[in-house]
Amino acid sequence: MEADTPRIEEYLESIYKLQQEQHPVSTSRLAEHLKLSAPSVSEMVKKLAKKDLVKHTEKGVCLTDEGNKIAKKVVRRHRLSERLLTDILGFKWDEVHDEACRLEHAISPEMEDRIAQSLGNPKTCPHGHPIPDKDGLFEKEKVRPLSELKANEKAIIVNVFEEDPKMLQYMACLGLLPNVCVRVEEVAPFGGPLIVCVSGSRYALGREVASKIKVK
Amino acid sequence: MEADTPRIEEYLESIYKLQQEQHPVSTSRLAEHLKLSAPSVSEMVKKLAKKDLVKHTEKGVCLTDEGNKIAKKVVRRHRLSERLLTDILGFKWDEVHDEACRLEHAISPEMEDRIAQSLGNPKTCPHGHPIPDKDGLFEKEKVRPLSELKANEKAIIVNVFEEDPKMLQYMACLGLLPNVCVRVEEVAPFGGPLIVCVSGSRYALGREVASKIKVK
DNA sequence: CCAATGTATTAGGTAAGCCTAATTATACAA
DNA sequence: TTGTATAATTAGGCTTACCTAATACATTGG
Ligand SMILES: [Mn+2]
Ligand SMILES: [Mn+2]
Ligand SMILES: [Mn+2]
Ligand SMILES: [Mn+2]
Numbered sequence: 001m002e003a004d005t006p007r008i009e010e011y012l013e014s015i016y017k018l019q020q021e022q023h024p025v026s027t028s029r030l031a032e033h034l035k036l037s038a039p040s041v042s043e044m045v046k047k048l049a050k051k052d053l054v055k056h057t058e059k060g061v062c063l064t065d066e067g068n069k070i071a072k073k074v075v076r077r078h079r080l081s082e083r084l085l086t087d088i089l090g091f092k093w094d095e096v097h098d099e100a101c102r103l104e105h106a107i108s109p110e111m112e113d114r115i116a117q118s119l120g121n122p123k124t125c126p127h128g129h130p131i132p133d134k135d136g137l138f139e140k141e142k143v144r145p146l147s148e149l150k151a152n153e154k155a156i157i158v159n160v161f162e163e164d165p166k167m168l169q170y171m172a173c174l175g176l177l178p179n180v181c182v183r184v185e186e187v188a189p190f191g192g193p194l195i196v197c198v199s200g201s202r203y204a205l206g207r208e209v210a211s212k213i214k215v216k
Numbered sequence: 217m218e219a220d221t222p223r224i225e226e227y228l229e230s231i232y233k234l235q236q237e238q239h240p241v242s243t244s245r246l247a248e249h250l251k252l253s254a255p256s257v258s259e260m261v262k263k264l265a266k267k268d269l270v271k272h273t274e275k276g277v278c279l280t281d282e283g284n285k286i287a288k289k290v291v292r293r294h295r296l297s298e299r300l301l302t303d304i305l306g307f308k309w310d311e312v313h314d315e316a317c318r319l320e321h322a323i324s325p326e327m328e329d330r331i332a333q334s335l336g337n338p339k340t341c342p343h344g345h346p347i348p349d350k351d352g353l354f355e356k357e358k359v360r361p362l363s364e365l366k367a368n369e370k371a372i373i374v375n376v377f378e379e380d381p382k383m384l385q386y387m388a389c390l391g392l393l394p395n396v397c398v399r400v401e402e403v404a405p406f407g408g409p410l411i412v413c414v415s416g417s418r419y420a421l422g423r424e425v426a427s428k429i430k431v432k
Numbered sequence: 433c434c435a436a437t438g439t440a441t442t443a444g445g446t447a448a449g450c451c452t453a454a455t456t457a458t459a460c461a462a
Numbered sequence: 463t464t465g466t467a468t469a470a471t472t473a474g475g476c477t478t479a480c481c482t483a484a485t486a487c488a489t490t491g492g
Contacts, residue, residue, distance in 0.1 A: 106322040
């Protein structure tokens with residue numbers, strides 16, 4: 001029932017991540033995320049469906065239990081790889097996503113265990129996203145985008161969008177990191193910026209960036 | 217001039233290693249080492265020749281300068297990966313070859329640098345083989361197989377054959393590790409065993425094993 | 433010198449993953 | 463309702479990297 005290629009892993013991982021924002025995932029969204037043509041994705045989705053890894057309805061693509069299980073394994077390897085890269089090899093958090101995206105397909109279950117063990121079974125990746133345990137379990141926190149906070153609300157950053165290195169650099173530069181407390185001073189109208197207070201400093205933050213930061 | 221796939225890397229790596237024992241490498245030997253059919257290898261060798269990565273003569277296959285350069289890069293990544301696995305993640309030396317064989321194709325130049333740096337630029341892999349530096353340079357020692365020693369000769373183990381986990385376990389068990397001093401007490405005739413002395417203990421060692429241990 | 437053996441290549445084929453161009457289905461606004 | 467935009471699929475092709483079966487080439491013992 002296994003028989004996974006790296007590409008299948010990559011598709012399942014993408015579907016898993018996109019599901020968090022938009023439940024049945026559209027093929028076009030998936031194609032965009034994977035940087036592939038729509039027909040390529042269409043075709044592969046058909047294969048995944050035949051292998052019972054996804055269910056393909058009119059509304060879009062959903063992972064089956066089996067597909068979800070594999071996706072979470074890949075996500076675990078991805079996030080453990082990121083931790084290895086930052087915590088042990090000294091990479092910065094904006095440099096690890098692409099590297100991890102290759103490593104995740106080259107890592108054996110034994111290596112996965114060793115990394116987890118060497119790092120003391122970390123609960124999250126450097127960007128604050130949960131690392132599923134061996135059984136695919138993790139604590140999921142109720143979060144909302146920083147961009148939805150009202151003036152004078154205070155919150156703690158849980159995680160940030162990890163796929164844009166430039167944005168990660170910018171956020172690190174402002175101290176917008178997981179577990180950091182932010183206070184919104186002011187929300188400019190008409191989709192304007194948020195004035196936020198982070199560890200003593202005050203910044204004007206565009207909505208685009210603010211929406212990529214999840215807080216609790 | 218680059219344009220390498222993981223498979224091309226793997227072929228070049230194999231040719232590089234086989235060259236050390238048998239200079240122009242035969243396609244059949246290459247096929248055996250890569251665990252592929254002879255025609256598959258024949259065909260790929262043709263492609264490598266077209267890319268000027270190998271020279272294919274009647275006697276066999278040789279790496280060109282370009283092919284050699286790439287092969288050494290792969291070997292560097294392989295051996296650094298092994299060191300990462302043993303020194304940082306706690307693997308035993310018999311567990312790392314296959315893992316490294318996958319990692320070597322997934323590691324970026326940046327990660328290669330970081331591993332080397334984190335480990336203090338190691339000169340050899342856990343099995344004693346040299347790790348080429350960024351320019352492909354390394355010190356090559358004049359070695360001979362332990363099986364060629366005469367009675368009462370003493371020597372230091374430089375490296376051991378790394379691709380047979382069972383044999384590696386056996387050697388580790390007897391303390392036959394790189395940098396260890398061995399003395400041959402006796403050489404049984406007719407291809408019989410060697411009686412060797414290692415750190416106070418005496419063992420009878422088959423020729424097969426002894427030939428896979430290189431000493432100086 | 434010839435048969436037997438071993439080595440290498442040709443011929444023909446498959447599967448995975450991708451692509452572009454063309455077509456069809458859906459949606460929704462005028 | 464009908465035209466236009468968006469989303470999805472079909473059709474047809476390509477490349478990479480593998481395979482088996484058959485054939486060609488080389489070596490060598492009898
Ligand atoms: Mn990935
Ligand atoms: Mn991450
Ligand atoms: Mn390899
Ligand atoms: Mn080694």
